[in-house]
Amino acid sequence: xxxxxxxxxxxxxxxxxxxxxxxxxxxxxxxxxxxxxxxxxxxxxxxxxxxxxxxxxxxxxxxxxxxxxxxxxxxxxxxxxxxxxxxxxxxxxxxxxxxxxxxxxxxxxxxxxxxxxxxxxxxxxxxxxxxxxxxxx
Numbered sequence: 001x002x003x004x005x006x007x008x009x010x011x012x013x014x015x016x017x018x019x020x021x022x023x024x025x026x027x028x029x030x031x032x033x034x035x036x037x038x039x040x041x042x043x044x045x046x047x048x049x050x051x052x053x054x055x056x057x058x059x060x061x062x063x064x065x066x067x068x069x070x071x072x073x074x075x076x077x078x079x080x081x082x083x084x085x086x087x088x089x090x091x092x093x094x095x096x097x098x099x100x101x102x103x104x105x106x107x108x109x110x111x112x113x114x115x116x117x118x119x120x121x122x123x124x125x126x127x128x129x130x131x132x133x134x135x136x137x
Contacts, residue, residue, distance in 0.1 A: 021136045028129050035122060089133065091129070
């Protein structure tokens, strides 16, 4: 898979137009990955019904471990030439929905995404998704 990622990046770097077209997507994806790191700091698992009933240690381990298949799926689809295009559209929509979910759960008693840093990331993800959809998809 690492080879495929480098292969995809090398294909992209030979085509400036394509690289430009994916710029907002890559920024949004990068912000999403940073957000998931921030989610661990903010103990986001405590907001999920099943995970919130676990001890802090178990919740942390399960929440963090569940991100492995999520990241594998993301990298799999963006490195596959036949699925990259449709996946970017789907992920763009997800980035916007993700923002709306954070707004919906803003007042959740266990929500620790309260600082400017966290919200800058969350908002940046949605902005990238929205403008990527409008401009390039």
